[in-house]
Amino acid sequence: MTDRVRVELGTRSYDIFIGCGLLEQCSDFLIPILNRSKVAIVTDEIVAAHHLDTLVNCLSQSGIACDVLRLPAGEMTKSWPYLTQCVEWLLDKKIERQDVVIALGGGVMGDLVGFAAAILRRGIRFVQIPTSLLAQVDSSVGGKTGINAIKGKNLIGAFHQPSLVLTDISVLETMSQRDFLAGYGEVVKYGLLGNAPFFEWLEEHGHALTQGNAEKRAEAVRVSCQMKADIVARDETEQGERALLNLGHTFCHALEAVTGYSDRLLHGEGVAIGCGLAFELSARVGLCAQELPSRVRAHLKTMGMKVDISDIPGPLPPAEDLLALMGQDKKVVAGELRFILARDIGDTFVTGDVDRESVLSVLSEALSIRG
Numbered sequence: 001m002t003d004r005v006r007v008e009l010g011t012r013s014y015d016i017f018i019g020c021g022l023l024e025q026c027s028d029f030l031i032p033i034l035n036r037s038k039v040a041i042v043t044d045e046i047v048a049a050h051h052l053d054t055l056v057n058c059l060s061q062s063g064i065a066c067d068v069l070r071l072p073a074g075e076m077t078k079s080w081p082y083l084t085q086c087v088e089w090l091l092d093k094k095i096e097r098q099d100v101v102i103a104l105g106g107g108v109m110g111d112l113v114g115f116a117a118a119i120l121r122r123g124i125r126f127v128q129i130p131t132s133l134l135a136q137v138d139s140s141v142g143g144k145t146g147i148n149a150i151k152g153k154n155l156i157g158a159f160h161q162p163s164l165v166l167t168d169i170s171v172l173e174t175m176s177q178r179d180f181l182a183g184y185g186e187v188v189k190y191g192l193l194g195n196a197p198f199f200e201w202l203e204e205h206g207h208a209l210t211q212g213n214a215e216k217r218a219e220a221v222r223v224s225c226q227m228k229a230d231i232v233a234r235d236e237t238e239q240g241e242r243a244l245l246n247l248g249h250t251f252c253h254a255l256e257a258v259t260g261y262s263d264r265l266l267h268g269e270g271v272a273i274g275c276g277l278a279f280e281l282s283a284r285v286g287l288c289a290q291e292l293p294s295r296v297r298a299h300l301k302t303m304g305m306k307v308d309i310s311d312i313p314g315p316l317p318p319a320e321d322l323l324a325l326m327g328q329d330k331k332v333v334a335g336e337l338r339f340i341l342a343r344d345i346g347d348t349f350v351t352g353d354v355d356r357e358s359v360l361s362v363l364s365e366a367l368s369i370r371g
């Protein structure tokens, strides 16, 4: 069965199709949006080894020609040199404004190729085919595209909505358990930020997801995408409500920065730890019940995820340094740090009204557990 989630954005509305084996049927979804029988595909070398042949075979069986650019896998690819390479390659291939470029891969590919599409000829169309859980539930939806700056992640970019998102649940089978669980951090985020019944569902069915239950995986991806689609439809450019999608991210971005965006901490792992810290901070300032942070952490722990700062290997700087790094967060307004805090599971809000001392004490305590 294929689910369809619609992102309602007027003339820029698009569908997210979610199901098993969609890569093998990709032409059925692509043909209605193509202006000519030609596409460009940008992917990374690891994803290419697993999924490129399936995509290319399906396209060629339908008479659709494709050019393919393979880039190195990894966060370093989300940078000026690879953006330049991608844009110049698309120009070499004479990709026109009405053509479609396909981003086949995880969050790095989606963000990079989406940004290339946003700036090439002042905006060409692109399709997201996300191959990681994180990309399927978050980065492929909503049109945030970009690359990293030396001063921080995702600081250079544009809002540019895809024309279609094709989410094949079967491709998750090739993911490592660690990468899958990192993506699961973003899934949990949706329950925590605005859907308590979904969090309860995850508490009940989370293990089925890690054990490969495709039906439950599709359901988790559908609910996550529907929540994101609804929020993006109301607040495309993050003037308000969309910032809720950054639950846990203020802490996460600082932790990612001090671990050098390396294998020590994957983004989704940082989100999970950050969600725990956001609930801890909420309890500390008296917004939510004291036992809620433990409930959040208990679920992450039973899933086998990183839960606390102490789960990050290697040395970390003191709390003051982490707090200083949070100042580079994109949610900073007029120099004021903004946090997503919780009144309850599924009941969150954005605020700049958090005193520095409370944040420092939550961070100091989390760091002290490391011993």
Ligand code: GLY
Pocket: 138, 139, 141, 142, 144, 242, 245, 246
């Ligand atoms: N990843 C958060 C957002 O798309 O707004």
